[in-house]
Each structure stands twice: as structure tokens, then as C-alpha cells.
Amino acid sequence: VALEQEMRLAMERGEFFLQYQPQVLMGGSEIVGVEALVRWRKPDGEVVSPGEFIPLAEETGIMIPLGRWILEEACRQGVLWNRAGFELKMSVNVSPVQIYGDDLYETVASALEETGFPAERLTLEITENTFRDEKGLLLELFDRIKALGVKVAIDDFGTGYASFDFIRNFPFYGIKIDRSFVLDLERSPRSAAVANSVIAMARNMARAVVVEGVETKSQLFHIGGEKADLIIQGFVYSRPLNPEKLPDFVESLR
Ligand code: G
Ligand code: G
Ligand code: NA
Secondary structure: OHHHHHHHHHHOOOOOEEEEEEEEEOOOEEEEEEEEEEEEOOOOOEEEEEHHHHHHHHHHHHHHHHHHHHHHHHHHHHHHHHHHHHHHHEEEEEEEHHHHOOOHHHHHHHHHHHHHHHHHHEEEEEHHHHHHOOOOHHHHHHHHHHHHEEEEEEEEEEOOOOOOHHHHHHHOEEEOOOOOHHHOOOOHEEEEEEEEHHHHHHHHHHHHHHHHHOOHHHHHHHHHOOOOOOOEEEOOOOOEOOHHHHHHHHHHOO
């Protein structure tokens, strides 16, 4: 209860903020979009990572108002960049709690309406573990969200519960390949074989494939520099950035 209270207060005080990590086309010539990532700056200045507080937000019920704020804030920022001449796609993480405990359709529709961010440029990232059950319900929800023009991507692909059967029946626009596949890529032929097979499969199933957690040029090389439509998100191109840093990053690619 104390923690729930602390997080509610944090929301009122504006202690949560978003950073944005670039998603860059293979080869580094062009930014496609960004992923919004939430952080919590406590009054003493300490910045807490979402890996620590998101699970608590999910347990306490704060995730629903926090998730609404994240979505709206990301869209607001997207509109600001748009006005400044940077037309970026925006990926926002959606917690299972928002899917099962909120009216996600209403939340998304209202964030778009409040901010004026174009629906076509918004992607919701849903982690694979969300898809454990209730397929019918999810299909119906995502059909409605997709009718707005918003895209849905499966996050952490290859680590969770999503079965091939489900993926076959659920036309994801995007697939984000978990960063565990990138680890060890250069040193182990077996890891490379697994990574490249998963990437190949994803490219056959989805329009946009993002490989996450690429840290080095050598890893890029082993993924295959010729895959020009592959999207890379990782420290090799950029860490998550404060919003005011984004224009400089985009210019640096031009
Ligand atoms: O940014 P970092 O690597 O510390 O994020 C750790 C985890 O927290 C990641 O798995 C990421 O998906 C999750 N996360 C970051 N931002 C958000 C957010 O806005 N909403 C949700 N639900 N999860 C987030
Ligand atoms: O699962 P999700 O896409 O939400 O995770 C995003 C998180 O992964 C971000 O919080 C980001 O800090 C982290 N991340 C992004 N790129 C890299 C990378 O190249 N290396 C490592 N170790 N973490 C990364
Ligand atoms: Na994500």
C-alpha cells in the first residue's frame, strides 16, 4: 500500500518521464521510429528503471493510469517532432494489465484524439506472454484497434508463450525479436543459426521486423547487412535518448 501511494504521488508530481530509443534501418541510413521507454525520477534524483517499477505498478493497479499517461505523452511528443519536421513512428509498450484491466481501445482512441498524433504511425508493442489465453477476446480487441489504423507488434518474440498456432491466426504487423537471440551471435555458430532462422521466420510473417539489443557492428554483420528492410534497435545505433536529443540523432544520419 505504501508503494502504491508513493507511485500515485509520483504520477501527480510528474516524476515519470519518457526516453526514446531510435529504431534504425539496417545500414544506419535512416531512422524509422522510436520506442518510448518510461523512467521514474525520484525526488532525491535517483532514476529507477522500469524493470523495477513496472511489475509493482502492475500489481498495485497504478499501471492503468500510468499506461494511459505513457501513451498520451508519447503521442504528444510525436506531434511535437512532427511539427519540427521529424516524422517518426512511435512504438509504445502495453502491459497485459492494460489489456485485461482497462478499456485499451478507448485509451488508445482517446490518446490519438487528445494529441492529434496520426494513428498510422502508432505501434503498440505487446509482449508474447500476454497471449497465454483468451485468444478470441484479444483478436476482437486488436481488430478494433487496427481499425483505427494503429499497428500491433509482438514484443520479446521467441521467449514466451505465443504458439505458432496463435501467430498463424493473428496477423501481427510487426515482430520484435528478443535481444537474447543477439547475445553470443558472433561466437557461437549454433546461436547464429538460431538467430538467423528466427529472423527469417519473422520476415515471412510480418511487415516490420525489429531486432533488439544489437550492441556491436560485428553483431550487425552476423545478422546480415544485406537485409535492408530489417530494423535495428540497440546501442550500436543509439541508447534511449531524452526527447531533446532526438533531432540531433536524426540529423547525424542524414
Ligand atoms: O528501458 P529498460 O531496458 O530499463 O526497460 C526494462 C523493461 O521495462 C523492458 O522490458 C521494457 O519493455 C519495460 N518497459 C519500458 N517502458 C515501458 C512502458 O512504458 N510500459 C511498459 N508496460 N513496459 C515498459
Ligand atoms: O522489451 P523492450 O523492447 O521493451 O526492451 C527495451 C529495452 O531494451 C530498453 O529499455 C533498452 O534500454 C534495452 N536495450 C535496447 N537496446 C539495447 C542494447 O543494445 N543492449 C542492451 N543490453 N539493452 C538494450
Ligand atoms: Na518493447
